Amino acid sequence: MRVLLIAAALFATAPAFAQAPAATRLTLADPAKAPTRATIIDGARWSCEGATCTAAGGTEQPATRACRRVVQKFGAVTEFSYKGTELSADELAACNA
Template sequence: MITYNQTAMPRFVLAAGLALLGTVASFGVTTTPARAGTSTNAATLATGLESPAKKVVNGALWKCTGDACVGQIDGSRPVNTCRQVVKTFGAVTKFATPKGELSAEDLQRCNAAA
């Protein structure tokens, strides 16, 4: 004879439902695209480039078109990264990180690397 445990079935259904919900939620999080611009630095060159350029600066790829350059965050202090960008592409008039732009004083220190 088969006996039915009335308390086991609702627990099983609850556990299965929670597992399914967790799977759906985690799938939604992993397939959500990253927000653009959250992990990049941007520089405006004082003199635009004649043709687009791609170069590795401090281990991160930088892409420049005209006077606009964008590169991944490399872990260095923004002023140090800015100095390397100046050495690679030329003087900058603006250098921005996800946390904000460099001050005029920091830009001056950055451009001293040229």
């Protein structure tokens, strides 16, 4: 019986450990500028397929700064989300400027 209680307790807490990290992704305005191999920017490892790029890792910084750093390397973006923070249209315009 004790084993069942322990198993039930572990099962109940499993979702807390299984949460996926917040998404870090972007869409390039010009897919031709996508890097052909993984690129590390501020500790984030960016990989692209077509116009869509995703990243793992990265330093703690505001999404707007991360966007500017990526745009310097990859060119303009039409969408940008850094660790779960989605940039607005105005923030994207500033990032691409």
